Amino acid sequence: MAETSASTAGKPAKQDAKAKLLDAALATIRTKGYAATSLDELCAAAGVTKGAFFHHFKSKDALGVAAAEHWSETTGELFANAPYHDHPDPLERVLGYVAFRRSLLTGGIPDFTCLVGTMVQEVHETSPAIREACDRSISNHAKTLEADIEAAMAARGMKPGWSAASLALHMQAVMQGAFILAKAKGGAEVAAESVDHLARYIELLFGAKTR
Amino acid sequence: MAETSASTAGKPAKQDAKAKLLDAALATIRTKGYAATSLDELCAAAGVTKGAFFHHFKSKDALGVAAAEHWSETTGELFANAPYHDHPDPLERVLGYVAFRRSLLTGGIPDFTCLVGTMVQEVHETSPAIREACDRSISNHAKTLEADIEAAMAARGMKPGWSAASLALHMQAVMQGAFILAKAKGGAEVAAESVDHLARYIELLFGAKTR
DNA sequence: GACTACATACCGACCGGTTGGTATGTAAGC
DNA sequence: GCTTACATACCAACCGGTCGGTATGTAGTC
Numbered sequence: 416m417a418e419t420s421a422s423t424a425g426k427p428a429k430q431d432a433k434a435k436l437l438d439a440a441l442a443t444i445r446t447k448g449y450a451a452t453s454l455d456e457l458c459a460a461a462g463v464t465k466g467a468f469f470h471h472f473k474s475k476d477a478l479g480v481a482a483a484e485h486w487s488e489t490t491g492e493l494f495a496n497a498p499y500h501d502h503p504d505p506l507e508r509v510l511g512y513v514a515f516r517r518s519l520l521t522g523g524i525p526d527f528t529c530l531v532g533t534m535v536q537e538v539h540e541t542s543p544a545i546r547e548a549c550d551r552s553i554s555n556h557a558k559t560l561e562a563d564i565e566a567a568m569a570a571r572g573m574k575p576g577w578s579a580a581s582l583a584l585h586m587q588a589v590m591q592g593a594f595i596l597a598k599a600k601g602g603a604e605v606a607a608e609s610v611d612h613l614a615r616y617i618e619l620l621f622g623a624k625t626r
Numbered sequence: 627m628a629e630t631s632a633s634t635a636g637k638p639a640k641q642d643a644k645a646k647l648l649d650a651a652l653a654t655i656r657t658k659g660y661a662a663t664s665l666d667e668l669c670a671a672a673g674v675t676k677g678a679f680f681h682h683f684k685s686k687d688a689l690g691v692a693a694a695e696h697w698s699e700t701t702g703e704l705f706a707n708a709p710y711h712d713h714p715d716p717l718e719r720v721l722g723y724v725a726f727r728r729s730l731l732t733g734g735i736p737d738f739t740c741l742v743g744t745m746v747q748e749v750h751e752t753s754p755a756i757r758e759a760c761d762r763s764i765s766n767h768a769k770t771l772e773a774d775i776e777a778a779m780a781a782r783g784m785k786p787g788w789s790a791a792s793l794a795l796h797m798q799a800v801m802q803g804a805f806i807l808a809k810a811k812g813g814a815e816v817a818a819e820s821v822d823h824l825a826r827y828i829e830l831l832f833g834a835k836t837r
Numbered sequence: 838g839a840c841t842a843c844a845t846a847c848c849g850a851c852c853g854g855t856t857g858g859t860a861t862g863t864a865a866g867c
Numbered sequence: 868g869c870t871t872a873c874a875t876a877c878c879a880a881c882c883g884g885t886c887g888g889t890a891t892g893t894a895g896t897c
Contacts (some may be wrong), residue, residue: 419701423644427822431872431873432872432873435871446661446751447748447752448661448747448748448749450659450661451661451748451752453855453856453857454738454856454857454858455856455857459638463873463874464873464874464875465777465857465858465859465874465875466656466861466862466872466873466874466875466876467872467873467874469857469858469859470871470872470873470874471872471873474857474858475857497832504731513750524750524751525751531810532747532806533748535660535806535809535810536743536747536748536806536809537658537659537661537742537747537748538658538659539660539735539809539810539812540658540735541658546810546812547810549810549834550810550811550812553652553807553810554810554811577819577823577826581819581820581822581823582823583822583838584807584816584819584820585800585819585820587802587803587807588800588803588806588807588817588820589796589799589800590803590818591802591803591806591807592798592800592802592803592804592806593799593803594800595743595747595799595802595803595806596747596764596795596798596799596802598746598747598757599742599746599757599760599761599765600748600765600766601750601757601761605795605799606799608788608792608795608796609792609795609796609799611787611792611826612786612792612793612796615788615827615852616823616826616827616830618829619827619830620826621707623749643846643847644846662880664881664883665882665883666881666882666883674847674848675847675848675849676848676849676850676883676884676885677846677847677848677849677886677888678846678847678848679884680883680884680885681845681846681847681848682846682847685883685884686883686884781883
């Protein structure tokens with residue numbers, strides 16, 4: 416992850432433009448969407464030229480795919496290092512995940528909304544490569560929750576009509592929908608209330624007390 | 627309001643360009659998004675010319691606002707005439723609404739996904755007028771659920787930590803999020819499962835049996 | 838009922854700026 | 868001296884939007 420900086424040897428800081436382009440892509444696409452983000456604007460935001468862009472990405476679509484993958488990596492790290500994994504009880508870890516996501520709902524709307532959810536809305540019919548990259552990002556993230564959900568089910572001897580995988584995906588659906596409402600209303604509050612409903616659902620599902 | 631149709635006489639109903647444009651806008655924007663929908667393409671799909679477009683709409687943004695309002699009207703009728711209102715029990719009406727939404731999840735993805743949810747994702751920071759029109763569409767639709775939710779709460783003497791309004795909005799969030807997952811996975815199944823989780827949540831909230 | 842006056846509905850050529858993409862150049866490292 | 872990492876210059880297609888024009892009412896006047 417830290418190969419960008421000149422690090423140990425006298426290596427001359429490669430990949431500078433590519434990283435700046437990717438970071439600018441996350442910010443710009445989260446703000447105005449994929450189609451409305453022009454390459455000129457993106458390059459200006461990154462402080463590089465069009466030549467640099469097409470040196471690193473063969474097309475705008477390729478940038479979209481790379482941006483989705485970059486998003487997966489950075490958010491993957493964020494969640495991997497989050498404190499909710501420390502709970503000994505698996506249900507507490509699942510609820511801790513929800514609480515962690517709730518705590519992320521601060522700042523401006525482009526600061527907490529999801530890049531791949533935004534992108535896939537626009538390009539699902541027109542760019543299969545980006546659609547698949549977004550699917551991978553969401554699905555792989557959901558998968559990180561399955562083990563804890565299954566452990567919580569097993570601890571209670573539950574054999575319900577739903578699967579851990581479907582609950583993990585439903586949790587992502589609630590987050591994505593909460594982002595849309597936040598965008599519509601211009602604030603994070605409505606999203607936070609939806610996340611509260613999600614936490615309540617999980618508590619009820621597992622027979623925990625409702626607050 | 628009904629001056630469009632030729633009604634009684636065999637009059638050829640002049641003003642159909644606007645209606646055709648609006649219908650084409652719903653289909654095209656639901657498929658490729660707002661920004662990626664060009665006016666040339668839209669006019670071609672509607673079978674009218676650019677001149678007709680700018681006669682009826684003063685800008686592309688104005689079309690976006692009109693499309694959101696048109697969407698509100700057509701979906702408003704669809705839900706107003708839906709059978710779930712006939713249940714005598716308010717909770718059954720709320721669950722009937724969810725079941726109705728689930729039953730709508732058929733056909734291609736652009737056929738069942740939400741116009742305003744798609745649009746607001748893209749333009750929330752760049753077009754306040756469209757953002758507000760989308761917010762009105764979602765919020766007014768959610769409001770149609772509040773009375774039934776409140777009646778169901780009152781029937782059980784419930785005074786929970788959540789409001790009918792917030793549950794109604796959460797239901798919309800789940801739908802919108804389900805659409806995003808459907809777009810990412812390229813099929814309706816994942817959305818249907820999320821809607822099932824929503825129904826289960828409502829049953830648990832109101833103490834009904836879980837299936 | 839013919840004439841004028843004006844409005845509405847629509848057409849399609851056209852405009853200047855922007856778009857994604859390319860071709861070529863160049864300076865630095867191995 | 869060849870590859871990598873950019874920069875500069877440029878292009879054709881396309882973008883949203885304008886504009887002059889026409890065909891078809893419609894209402895009032897005599």
